[in-house]
Amino acid sequence: MVKRARIIYNPSSGRETLKPKLVDILNVLENGGYETSTFATTPKPHSARDEATRVAKDGFDLVVAAGGDGTINDVINGIAPLEKRPKIGIIPAGTTNDFARALGIPRDDFVEAAKVMIDGKLTPMDVGKAYNDTETEYFINIAAGGRLTELTYGVPADLKTIFGYMAYMLKAVEMLPSSHPVEINAKYDGGEYNGKALMFFLAMTNSVGGLEQLVPDASLNDGNFTMIIVKTGNVFEVLQLITKALNGGRHVDDNRIVYKKTKHFSVEPQDDTKMPINLDGEFGGVAPMKFDNLKEHIQIFANLNLKEKADQE
Template sequence: MTHKRLLLIVNPRAGRSKSRSPLFDAIALFSEAGYLISVHKTAGPGDATETAAREGGSYDLVVAVGGDGTLNEVIAGLMRLNPRPLLGYLPQGSTNDFAASLHISDHPVTAAVSMIRGTPKALDIGSWNERDFVYVASFGAFTKSSYTASQSAKNALGHFAYILEGMKDLNTLRPYKIRLNADGQTLDGEYLFGAVCNSTSIGGLMKLSPERVVLDDGKFEMLLIPNPKTPAELQNLVLALLNQQYDSQGLIFRHVASLRLETEEDLPWSLDGEYAPSAPVVNIVNHQGALTMLL
């Protein structure tokens, strides 16, 4: 029997409160399925990326074990390789937005069984200037709440936690003046928030029906929230967000393959929930089917 090689890149800090035994059971299942397994525990930020880039090419399958941040790092490393091994994900973190949109179980054994039986699925990967992201790049309001909302609030309130956290920002809500070109369409203006995503959920703030999100169509889903001029406009925007009516009430929703954003302002970004500093020019490109994932 020919053995396949599997590299598990494990973030030991993710899901620290969880028992490790289901993870051992998952590893045993991979072994029984004919995989020769190596395990790498990450030592700190960036280690998963370096490990995936340095060692991933010697493996048939590289599995990220941790939260969305760990997955993001592993993907950034694999994107440096050509050819690229198959990608797997055992979600162990506190935010597993992307896992939820892919219907990957947060129970390691269930996820491992799916992977072993699984079908390879092509996955678009986004680049934000030089950085890679998997499911969302966002700026402006609510962006900060994705890394400031307390974990207990996220767990208890989900979608509403972000809206409420954003509402607390309403007094500090500020428009960002940007020049934006999306697939050749000019959308210059003042926006409170913008996001491009390849996921059915953005940090609990925005939920998209699975019919609208195709993970390998070469397109991102883009949502822009224009700066409301009156309290009534603001109320309409909030209602449209809460009711998930993204085509209405002044919201701008598009499917785009690339965009270029320019601003003179300090514009904080979040990539897959991780902070990214402001840049005067941001080019975002969808790399269609850049990775293949076992689901």
């Protein structure tokens, strides 16, 4: 039986350099045994999500998410709720490409990234589920809460295209002085936190905002989130924590954060302050919110040998 693949791509990703490479990407997958077709996302909300659901239900063997972390998140959301889920491939064409970095997928060559789906390993991956009384969303790299986490979807698309990763850094510098801790109740496996928090993270890989030392012990498929709650809102103390993270992950033992492993997490503000939730760099609603780790929920092509080599260098 012929294997079928569908490339769902964002035509505006990668400074619009992805589209000219589609023929070469198609050739890689066709030579690898896949009858391959493409779908260009549209401005319609959840265009990639709807297409991923459609082709998954139609029995496609492989769905390729070609774009930034937002496109990947949309594809995952189209597939994660289904009982029968196709294999996933990634062609990173965004600004930070955190998820591709964690999987060892080449981020500077679209064709080489496509070859991972032929030469790489099929790896079981955890998927995060975020839900409350009104909505359910899925994520595969990170969930976060707090005003400062808005920066990933608060940067205009044209600035991301022109300035890339630097646009995020400029936005963070702008937002940090006006970001204040929120009184929260957070529950996790074996514990509870009641107090002020500037932000929280639930990481599923070791690449968060391009920082690989923020969650140095994260695993792709152990069924656990790596949870970080940042208690302090003092600008200088936050910068100290970032410096510690960049210098060998020394922040994990700092008493200004809570650092734990957990399969489940819930967060609820204790006043009228709204806490926005960020899922894989996209707006994911507001707290209160619950989170579950769905262990090894999807199969994804990765090049972990390449990542291990990069980590050793």
